[in-house]
Amino acid sequence: MSIISAKDVKKWYGDFQALKGVTMEVGEGEVLVICGPSGSGKSTFIRCINRLEQHQDGEIIVDGIQLSNDIKNIEAIRSEVGMVFQSFNLFPHLTVMQNITLAPIWVRKKSKSEAEAKAMELLNRVGIPEQADKFPGQLSGGQQQRVAIARALAMEPKIMLFDEPTSALDPEMIKEVLDVMKELAKSGMTMIVVTHEMGFAKEVADRVMLFDDGQLVEENTPDEFFTNPKSDRTKLFLSQIL
Amino acid sequence: MNKNKFNFAFWRDVRFLKWAFQLFVLFLVFNSLRGFFSQAVANLAATNLPFSWRFLGTTPGIQVSEGFKTYPESGLEAIQIGIANMLRITVSGIFFATIFGTIMGIARLSKNWIVEKSTTGLVEIVRNIPLLVQIFFWQAVLISFPRLEEADRGQHFIHISAKGIAFPWLDPGESSWLFGFWFILSLYFTRKVFKWRVSVLEKYGREAYPTIYSLIFLIISNILGWAGAYKLVGIFGYAASIVGNLFDVFPRIGIQVLFISVGSFYAVRYISSEVKRTRSAENRGVLTDDDIFKLVITVLLLLTLIVGMFLPLGVAISDFLLGNEAFFKSNWGLPQFFQGIQNKLDWNYSGAPFSVSYPEAIQAGSSTFTNYSQDVGKVMTVGYFATWVGVVLYTSVFISEVVRSGIMAVAKGQSEAGLSLGLKRSTLLRLIVLPQALRIMLPPMGNQYLNLAKNTSLGIAVAFPEIVSVGQTLYNQEGQTIAVFLIWMAFYSFVSLTLSSIVNFYNKKLKIVER
Amino acid sequence: MIEANTKVDYGVVKRWLKENLFSSYSSVVLTFASIFALVALFRGIISFIISPERQWTAITYNLQLYMVQAYPESDFIRVWITVGLVIVMFGLTWGYNSKNIRITINNAMDKLIKVFVVLFLLILITPTSVTTDKVQGIQEEVLQFNTRLLFLGYVTILLVTVIFIKFKFSDKTVLRDLLSFAYLGFLIASIWFIKVPTVVFDSTNVRVQDQYLPVASSTTIPWTVLYFVLIGFYYLGKSFNSKQVIALKRAIPAFWFLLPLLVVTWIYRKPDFSLVSIYSIDLPMVAVGLVLGYISLFIFNQEKNKKYQKYFFYLTLALFLVSLFLPILRQLKIIFFLYFILTSLSPYISNTKENSKNLLIVWTLSISIILFLMRGGTSETLIEVPGSSIYGGFALTWIIAYFGVLLSSPLGVLLALGRTSKLPIVRIICTTFIELVRSVPFITWLFFGSVMLSLFLPRGVEFDEVVRAIAVTAIFSSAYLAENVRGGLQSINKGQFEAADAVGLNTIQRISLIVLPQALRAVIPTLVSQVISLFKDTSLVAIVGLFDLLFVGIKVIPAQSQGANFLGTVLENIVFCAILYWVFTYSFSRRSMKIEKRLGLGER
Ligand SMILES: Nc1ncnc2c1ncn2[C@@H]1O[C@H](COP(=O)(O)OP(=O)(O)O)[C@@H](O)[C@H]1O
């Protein structure tokens, strides 16, 4: 059974059509990498999955929940799906610990001590337990992104979305974030990752997709995608990026 | 989109919740407003002073201590006197506050320790004392001067007494309007000369002395103007008379239709282009305050045009609605407007545009008191003086802060960059620092001007008859508090709207320069 | 080491002078021109002060009027209690937050030396005589040669002492707070010794020549006591800090918040309450609150009852809504309202038993305090003063400012949120409100409050003029506040909103946990200057005839023709008002600048 299924998803910004009918499925525990040129609608698409953006036509079903204007569904979706942003978007006025425990306490209604124990565990998992009481501004980019991953994981989501998690980072910090993501992938988390890190895609992705101009151009296994792509558009893209 | 595709109750739809909440708020606000108003109507009906605008047309029987008239013939005229007084103090206040504020702002950046410290001290003193206290202080200072006595009768150059400050003033001759218009034109052309020299400088890269050229042009053109060249401006009066005569020649309705359709055409075109611009991809249909201002101004202009064209009709309607005849007694309208221009700019006028007259202390009427003559010189009354000094000083302190932070924000990196390009200090200031500092300074500066305009209302405390004070006198006399309050509100809203449109306009211009 | 430290380095002085005063020809000219102007200004001010025309006794004689207007002398103990409580809180806060900063005696004395040297110079250039008759140019000598010498002698002694201390203890350090106490103590001691111009009446109650008399003991004794109270509570606060009494960190702001409420409802008002009504109404009501709180916090917060929590919440909502229309005590309605808030929040803020217990205590305490304040505020007052309000003078200025800020803050934040909201109707309503309020000057709103407000209210509903002034002040200031807060809201990154959405916060949580904390912190400087300008703006109530500080100064005292007769003493009074306003606004803005700096550092 697929945990995410999108059928002919379309989205307009004013007159501009950002998504021109995207159809795809993601199975439970699958790791999906999406790549494509800038402005091709990758972010728009994965933001539709947790309803940061509303699609205007087609349907998206996440874990059996139909995405609609139903307020109940929106609330449910947000706690099923965790998201990690390109620019971290940590809350600068809260400590790392508060950043992570905020949602469990207020949304999942956990007790503070319970939430903090869980947060500590997550910080251990992403490798920065000693930074718990610092403010985001005092951390390096790589550390911040790892906190952001921990923050998303604290809600115990079934699905994790990553929107170019490493493209705002200095090269030496990319690895530490990718390592955390690889570990996460191996633990069986369902992940959709927008990234241009082809090494990551080769290593852990179950499938790779290419977006172009609001459309899904190619969908393939990593091996096939890199060595023997189906479409010319992919070849062009790969030649530009590699 | 088909709503029925999903099966959930409509009240769980976010869109429904949003609109329900908004309608609920609207209902609350509307209901309480309605409650207040019906209460007010009921309360007023219970008194024997129901709400009306009638007092605008009747003679209020009040005296206004200064202004273009002392005994207004109608409430409207009283309000006009208040507005004129308020504008008088605001315009000159803005002028002087800008000058003092700029000087103080620069002095606070001075390298000279004692200058910097004493200016900062002054700023800290003035800024932390309520303006009202300062206004009372200046009033008390002037009042503590000796009374105007018989010993002082006669002509003076400058004379200070408990009655005010008297000083020489320019008396306009019959050609003053001609010269005034000439002066404005000369300013315009001075700017052209300046730009021309700058372009020469940029093109050939040699020093072209733009400031000196334009100053010389300004001085010479005005000397010529004073000597009689102002008569050339009479051409505008003549043109105005021709346009005015058109109204007699052609059927009135034709001209009205012509003007209105041309005006409407441009307004509609402008609005639609605005709307199109704001709908574009990067703006996504969001109207900024700026855009709203522009649209409002356009619509207002259009309305003014239409009402101006059909003024007789407007008068009839308002007379009918308000039930009084004296409301618009004078004959306004576009023909009269052109006639006015023709009257002011007639090339048959001659003589010196202005002459100097000196103040004189005379016996006041039949009493034994001494007073300054109304006809010669100029007297700054105690109320005007206190309000003016208070407001100017207070505002200039805040302006100095604006200037200081504006220059500081630019000075550091930019001027170093300029110096490394090998620019001269003055060139650097003119070409690099000032334009950018101005960009930063303009919006807060506009705010300060607005504050100044509003602060002139404190003149009421020292009996300076600006619009709030006159309004208060009026409602004490007539009891129409709500009407007067509405007038205040309309007037001040108009002033702030105008000022912020001007600021926005210049802001736009400077932004373009920057690009 | 010590020698090197204390020796004056003339090279440094020379360089400083060269760089800061005489760097160029124009700078030299400017320096001398400024010195000349400053000296002239100083001499002008002094001759203004010591001119025989001045009647400074108008201020010393009317000090009570200035502070509390017509508050009856027999109840002055209430005023002193108020001041005392403020000082207690001040001492506690100061001590609790004290950072134990030490400064060297050397530096402290250097500052004093500067002050005394300047004082010495100023005494030297003080004018000897003042013009008493401007028309005929008659001069009168006011400062004898001997007096000047005497003053110079005093200053020299002080200077020598200070220099002695500097050299003797140059390597020692001292707590900065102690130094402040020493200066303050010097000030307090001086009021026992100085003589102030005082109005004197003879036996037939006719005013005779003013005399210089010591300050009355009714002033000196309380202030001295308060000085020691301050020190005592400073050390108490300090010990709380060292004993890690964390509760005080929350409690101190709460106390500051409650203090003015307590003052205006109980201390200042002297309410005529009956113990019976407290026993028969207020205490039972606290008991009801206690029971309700127990139900919510201990029964429905239990794990096994959690599923009923929702229904219980609806029940309390219904209870509150129904109670609005029932003919029951106002107090009960308020309790129901607060209870509704408690039940809606309790699932989030109390998870453990311990937590619930604390919350129950806080809940009971707050109900008791609210009922207590209401009892005081709604009972008849026993204070009788001429005019409609017992609040007047400087006290009134503070009351208007305090309640203005208190009421306008939530309103302003709400308006700002409304103006930046995505909901068009809400946005339009808020924008219109803000722009309309801001477009007209404050004084017209005060007129609105004083003459027009009653027209919009049902007949018979009359508010005290002070209440109306406060309401208008709050509304006016909320519009400005809203604009400032809006600036903060707009400065927040769009990513913050998205992140809040993505972790599943709802709208209210997003605003209160993520958006507002950041927005408000970003605009603290503008908010502070907004508060300062509100404090200054309170002076405008004098125009609509409220007896605030300024009104006493410019209208009441210059019209006193009975008794001491200060008819027409305007300048002195205005100068006094100006100084009083200045001292408070200036120290407030200095203080806030320091806090700003600290906040700015804390964030990084
Ligand atoms: N909020 C928005 N308003 C208007 N256009 C947008 C908005 N967000 C994205 N777009 C447009 O949609 C297109 C797809 O954007 P995006 O999904 O961010 O691309 P990608 O993430 O693949 O680089 C781009 O052309 C972008 O300009």
Ligand SMILES: [Mg+2]
């Ligand atoms: Mg993107």
